[in-house]
Amino acid sequence: MKNPKEIEFICTRCKTKERIPTEIVEMLDKADQIGVDTLVPPRFDCEKCPGKMEPIYYVGVNGRIYEYKEQQIQS
Ligand SMILES: [Zn+2]
Known part of the structure; x- marks a missing residue:
């Protein structure tokens, strides 16, 4: 599976979403x-x-898939 041109990021704290060009993400990843x-x-x-x-x-870049999941709140 390939990445789209932009990757959607979410802040784990305030939940703000932002799209970042895939080439920048991959550069950082490498x-x-x-x-x-x-x-x-x-x-x-x-x-x-x-x-x-x-x-x-x-x-x-190493083929690993990263998926964001909401933290489960323990009750
Ligand atoms: Zn934030």
């Missing part, structure tokens, strides 16, 4: 491959809060 835990998707700083933005759906 740069992250050395000595970094690849279980963590490429992330960006949120412009609206101190949170981090994660891809909602993104196929990594």
